[in-house]
Amino acid sequence: MKNAAKLLLCAVLAACVLCSCSVNVNVNPTETTDAVTQTTTEKTTENKTGEPVQQQTETASETATEKQTVSKADTDKKLKIVLDPGHDSTAHTRNHPGLGVNEQDLNFKIARACYRKLKQYDCIDVYITRKNGDCPNSDKKYSDDKAHGDACIYARTDFAEKKNADIFVSFHCNSSTGKLGAKANGAEVYVTKHSKLRVESELLGKLVLEHITSALDLKSRGLKTRVKPEKVTYDDGTPKDYYYLLSNNIDNNRPAIIIEHAYMDNAHDNKILRDDESLKKLGEADADAIIDCYGLNL
Numbered sequence: 001m002k003n004a005a006k007l008l009l010c011a012v013l014a015a016c017v018l019c020s021c022s023v024n025v026n027v028n029p030t031e032t033t034d035a036v037t038q039t040t041t042e043k044t045t046e047n048k049t050g051e052p053v054q055q056q057t058e059t060a061s062e063t064a065t066e067k068q069t070v071s072k073a074d075t076d077k078k079l080k081i082v083l084d085p086g087h088d089s090t091a092h093t094r095n096h097p098g099l100g101v102n103e104q105d106l107n108f109k110i111a112r113a114c115y116r117k118l119k120q121y122d123c124i125d126v127y128i129t130r131k132n133g134d135c136p137n138s139d140k141k142y143s144d145d146k147a148h149g150d151a152c153i154y155a156r157t158d159f160a161e162k163k164n165a166d167i168f169v170s171f172h173c174n175s176s177t178g179k180l181g182a183k184a185n186g187a188e189v190y191v192t193k194h195s196k197l198r199v200e201s202e203l204l205g206k207l208v209l210e211h212i213t214s215a216l217d218l219k220s221r222g223l224k225t226r227v228k229p230e231k232v233t234y235d236d237g238t239p240k241d242y243y244y245l246l247s248n249n250i251d252n253n254r255p256a257i258i259i260e261h262a263y264m265d266n267a268h269d270n271k272i273l274r275d276d277e278s279l280k281k282l283g284e285a286d287a288d289a290i291i292d293c294y295g296l297n298l
């Protein structure tokens, strides 16, 4: 293992010492190299403000072949996890009538299934950024739709900050052309390149992909990174993540990932996403990944 990886490993979260179940971090940061193995250019609906953009992503280095368990018993508090069902039914919608789905509803169903499973673990505190179709700060008024939509995104990370969360997981579904029959398919997870949080982010992302693809007939597209084109950096000099949901959390020293579970406009994936039982399985697979990553025991 590289020295840098060892340092990163030591920086990874926390063990829960006063609660009835244990929390450990199972990390295998084996050779987290800087090598980027693949670059893709695909359209996606996922950008901060919601417009489809031509996207350049990099496939992050894959971690891990053998597991290690690291626990840093430095806290007497529960591990706090914020689950974030992306978008909402008012200011930041993702309606796809031609596809028979609305992304905000899919995200919510998946996140709720994850939430319900994690709630069984009394050694963690699990929160969800919205409990219905409304955006997280629906009680506020804004001058225009864009301001309102942006505020709904900021409210998600503000929520995590207020809860003093240890982990932030955002739930999304993907699209490429927006028309049923698109070629792109499968699950992918956006992770950070930040030097301190990269290992944990990649490990959680890797486990998410493993569990999703075990639970459902979905292809793994791997871990992805996308950085801001302006070449701005974090405090450690690494490129700042494009997505605010990642960059704001990372700026606040909080590991974060964005899960794109499947492609709404791919016929195969679409069929899965239109089945509520499959959405439940996706959410429970995400929960299983978190359980594995942090070594949660009932």
Ligand SMILES: [Zn+2]
Pocket (backbone or CB within 6 Å): 045, 046, 086, 087, 094, 103, 171, 172, 173
């Ligand atoms: Zn989305």
